[in-house]
Amino acid sequence: MPKVSVFDINGNKVSELDLAESVFGIEPNSAAMHLCVVNYLANQRQGTQSTRTRSEVSGGGKKPWKQKGTGRARQGSTRAPQWTHGGIALGPKPRKYGFSINKKVRRLAMKSALSSKAAAEEIVVLDELKLEAIKTKEVAKVLSALETGKKVLLVLPEKDDVVYRSARNIAGVKVSLVSTLNVYDILNCDTLLVLKDGIAKIEEVYA
Secondary structure, three states: OOEEEEEOOOOEEEEEEEOOOOHOOOOHHHHHHHHHHHHHHHOOHHHHHHHOOOOOOEEEOOOOOOOOOOOOOOOOOOOOOOOOOOOOOOOOOOOOOOOOOHHHHHHHHHHHHHHHHOOOOEEEOOOOOOOOOOOOOHHHHHHHHHHOOOOEEEEEEOOOOOHHHHHHHOEEEEEEHHHHHHHHHHHOOEEEEEEEEEEHHHHHHHO
16 A cells, blocks of 8 residues: 655655555556546647638639630639639638547546556645635745645645635646546646645545
């Protein structure tokens, strides 16, 4: 059963915590994690690129010359694709790039990401983080005391606007809830900083 140290806001070790083997101790499945990362990035794409077809550009209502007798190729509009200022043929239109993943694969990928972080000793558990006022300096002091890496994912068990607004302005720090945790953010951070109550919630959801 994997273990992790629990620290206070001053960086002092206060206890040890046993992590659930079924969530933090499985053999990571790289294929499932890769699929979830690709899915996450695809779902972020806006797909708003758009070109105008010959029916959408202005002008071109009149036939440029008569059909026969000129010796030139027949033309019906000056806004056909081969003309300057004409419409675009087969150009991109707004579309959705996202796709769905099976629930079992998503759960496997999440547990694989958590297990890989636990195996690499990149999970730091904080006993509690309570701020009386919005102070970015206080959160920065906690991160400094814990000696976290440049990229930190701070996982909260429930919504806390004071902590969120205190941490969101620090470069490299992202705040997430247990309910909005995703594989990409877990793999993309140097340190997964989780509140002790958050560990219990993660195990409750994924065990």
